C-alpha cells in the first residue's frame with residue numbers, strides 16, 4: 001500500500017521554496033504543518049486551520065520555538081479560508097494541503113464534511129499561485145468519507161475538464177474503499 005501522506009509531501013515539496021506561503025487546511029496532529037513550516041523556511045508563512053483547539057495546541061507543542069513563528073494558527077473551519085488569508089497572500093498560495101476525515105485517536109464525530117470541504121477547496125483554487133498545487137487525501141472507506149470523496153472527485157474532474165491538471169493516486173489500485181490522493185494544479189509539474 002502506498003503511504004499517501006509521504007507521497008503528498010514528496011510532490012508538494014517540489015512546488016515549495018523558502019519564503020513561500022502555504023496552507024494546512026486540516027492541522028490535526030500537525031505532521032503536515034511541520035512539513036510545510038520546515039520547507040517554507042523562516043521567511044515563509046503557513047496558515048493552519050482546524051476546528052479543534054486540542055489539535056492546534058498539540059501542533060504548537062510539536063513545532064517548538066524554531067518553527068512556531070512561521071505558522072498562523074486559525075481555530076476556524078477551512079470553509080472560511082477566504083476571509084482569513086491576508087490580502088497580500090491571496091493568489092500566492094504555493095501549496096494547500098487537506099487530509100480529510102477525523103483526527104486519528106481523537107473524536108470521530110469531529111470530521112470533515114462534503115459541503116464545507118467543497119467550499120474550502122473552491123476557495124483554495126481562488127487563492128492559489130499560478131504555479132501552486134492543491135493536495136487532498138480522502139477516505140472513502142466509511143459512509144461520510146464516501147460521500148465526501150465523491151464530491152471532491154466530481155469537483156476535481158470538472159476542473160480537469162476546464163484545463164487544470166489532475167492526478168489521482170490510489171493507496172491500493174482499483175479499490176473503491178482505499179484512501180486516495182488528489183493533486184490539482186493549473187500548470188501541472190507533478
Ligand SMILES: C[S@@+](CC[C@H](N)C(=O)[O-])C[C@H]1O[C@@H](n2cnc3c(N)ncnc32)[C@H](O)[C@@H]1O
Nearest residue numbers: 026028029030031032050077078099103111112
Ligand atoms: C485526518 S485529520 C488531519 C491530519 C493532519 N493533517 C496531520 O498531519 O496530522 C483531520 C482534521 O481535520 C479537522 N477538521 C474537521 N473539520 C474541519 C473543518 N471544517 N475545518 C478545518 N479542520 C477540520 C479535524 O479536527 C481533524 O483534526
